[in-house]
Amino acid sequence: MTDDTDFPATSGFNRRAFIAGAAGTAVAPLVAKAAGPVASTSPVQDPSLPVNVTLRVNGESKSLQIDARTTVLDALREHIGLTGAKKGCDHGQCGACTILIDGRRVVSCLTLALAAEGQQILTIEGLAKGGALHPMQQAFVDQDAFQCGYCTPGQIMSAVACVKEGHANSDDDIREYMSGNICRCAAYPNIVAAVKQAAPAISSEQKG
């Protein structure tokens, strides 16, 4: 299962990307140099220097200079300007940072950006196609499946994967397989309704 073919065309300019990009150019002109290669491992890098990494995000290549400690979540939010994935707990407990990597839902706060190099990253910003909301996004609107909305991008990414995994067959099934996404406003009944609403469209798209 991969979402590679689902990526939309480049969305072009946006304000957040501009601000973050402009800020990014000001930091760290130094880049780590290889310190003696070890056979078939990448070179040991100097931890005090930033490293080069290229991430594939929503179908686009993003070349970054980052600290090795940077998670995919921080790379998205602080370096690329995609703030859809949210930082809730930053410890893999709340699910607000859920994204898809190579079609699988993961928590981006516990994924090192360096370890995600070469993989297909899909965020909430890459879900809609040509201005039309993804069926799961539309279902969250239709079913009023949020209150404050902070957990919503993670809920939606998780819900898309939940359906594609075949775990949206009953209310109990949805509750169990959406349990990695916490909603502090407790919109759970409406989230279950939204997943049920969107499931047939996503399943038929997957088969077709």
Next chain:
Amino acid sequence: MRPFAYQRATDASAAVQALAGAAADNNPLTEGAIQPLAGGTTLIDLMKLNVMRPRVVVDINPLAAAWSTINLEGGNLRLGALARMSDVSANPEIQHNYPVVADALKLAASPQLRNMATLGGNVLQRTRCSYFRDVSYDNCNKRNPGSGCAALEGFNRTHAVLGTSEQCIATYPGDFAQALIALDATVEITGKSGARNVPFAQLHKPPGNSPQIETTLAAGELISGFAIPGRWPRSVYLKARDRQSYEFALASAAVALDVQDGVVRDARVALGGVATVPWRAREAEALIKGQKFDDGLAQRVAEAAFEGAKGNKHNAFKIALGKRVVARALHQAAAMEV
């Protein structure tokens, strides 16, 4: 998080070579350790908390192609250490022949974490003891050997009642390990001098007087796979917890039975959420073998499984809860249609 150097190993020999620089006392809780990175769900979490402070992180995920195979040939099960929890629990043959394995994996963590976490990393996950995870507490013998144990006199509702010592009562938090120890699994360990196989029951070390040493892995060694002999279609993983989903066990039981003509030929009972290490209740198992199963037997087995259990101020309830979990798991296994 402390700064670290990131290295990516492209194959097993490169990974072993990268880890070979590890000191003999390669304690990942101290500065200077070389630490492999697989799913990262424990490592990155504990690095953010400054509990784990490696100087080098060796990304072994490129080994996944070679180390994530699932093989059921010859009536045995072999699992690669880099197989992801979600992929193993979703395997229909494992669900059918080893429900205790599939369910232990399925009932752990969240879908996102199960997509990330590997089997090898899962069995090595660290305790959830809040005093271990919070470096503002100085007295944790696991983090700071000889500093004392804040949990003994602290809030210890989730702590262990079996396998404890005066130095540490931290619970081993995993589920999958209970299925492995119940089914007499072996663990394949790869290091500088090749691979070795040891009984899974010998992988973890109870805290005793050195709670900082949690396993028998040598410095620089990696878990490369697991093997389970035979098939166990009549097996159950039952987990009692504070929430219905996405929570660690307060008490759990991995139970496997071999019943022929109404008589239990072989029985396995392992306990989770209540002990400091993956816990096999061998004395309790001995009571069942050769017997006809009934409720009285289930109750005696449950009593025997918790013989010697020692509660602290807030966790003594786990002894009563754990017995009921064992009895119910036995009933469920006995009633299975296989």
